[in-house]
Amino acid sequence: MNRSYRLLYIILVGLSIVACSRKGAPLVSSMQTEGLHHKWKVKSADGMPAGGDVYIDLRDIRHSGATAGCxxxxxxxxxxxxxRMQIANISTHLLSCTDNLADQTLKLSLESVYSFSVTDKLLRLLxxxxxxxFSAERASDDEGNSISRxxxxxxxxxxxxxxxxxGKSFLDLTDLARAQAGVGCNRFSFKVTADHTYHMALGDAATTEMYCKDAAANESVFSKLLPLVNKYQVVGNSLKLFDKDNVLLLLATEIL
Incomplete structure (x- = not known):
């Protein structure tokens, strides 16, 4: 094999490896999945009778789950x-259930999910x-993805x-026009603008002016963080704030 053919062979093999690696690349979490993160009441499912108590809970990515009643x-x-969507690492507790068929059918259906379609109140897993x-609607006890908490x-x-x-640092977003926060000492107030596309802006910020040595550093960080907030994500009882480049700025959990 002369040098030219050898070089062409190496290039073709390299392209083949790249193509295979792309095809087999693992699925990853995405910022474009906010609409999925709710508790869903299944209306119809492959091989399962209609009207059953089947739920899929996607509010917490790390602890998602589903049940057919047992x-x-x-x-x-x-x-x-x-x-694209894949349901991986399915596990369950070994309980004694009268209807094992429903559980077996549910597990097989979960394993067959390949993609999703979601609107405000309707989910389809395909x-x-x-x-x-699965075809599902938002469950009655789903708290929604409201930030006003x-x-x-x-x-x-x-x-x-x-x-x-x-220091029990907090965000109070119950009134977006007069939101408040505290990270150890002073009280911050600001206006929140947010829309259904998960974009957010924090403006008109003001703060009290007490000097608190222990909290000063965190308060300085928080004041610089406010104008950087560009988008938000609510997953169950968790709130994340990001900048325009999807850098995570702040993580909070709901005060229940």
Whole structure:
């Protein structure tokens, strides 16, 4: 094999490896999945009778699950481009159930999910051939993805997170026109503008002016963070604030 053919062969092999790696690339979580993160009441499912108490709970990515009335199946949802979805790492507790068929059917259906379609109140999970595996609507006890709640700040970029939690740092977004926050000492007030596309802006910020040595560093970080907030994500009882480049700025959990 002369040098030219050898070089062409190496290039073709390299392209083949790249193509295969792309085809087999793992699915990852995506910022474009906010509409999925609710508790869903299944209206119809592959091989299961209509009218059963079948639920799929996607409010928490790390602890998603589903039930057909007896066993609870926990799993990890993974997402990719073009609404790709895979339900992986399905596990369950071994309970004694009178209707094992329903549980077996539910597990097989979860394993067959390949993609999703979601609107404000309707979810469809589809198989690879395009047929609908699950059709579901928002459950009556789903709290929605409203940001208008009181939140306990757990983490903040470039902050002393241990001090944040110790000082019970909070965001009060119950009134978006007069939102408030505290990260240890002074009280911040600001206006929140948010829309259904998950974009957010925090403006008209003001603060009290007490000097508090222990909280000063975190308060400085928080004041610089406010104008950077560009989008939000609510997953169950968790709130995340991001900048325009999807850098996580703040993580909080609902105060119940």
């Amino acid at each position: 066993r609870y199946f926990s799993f990890t949802p993974k997402f990719g481009h073009n609404n 198989a690879k051939d395009g047929h609908i595996v 009181k939140w306990l700040i757990q983490e903040m970029i470039n902050a002393n997170n241990e001090q944040l939690t110790k």
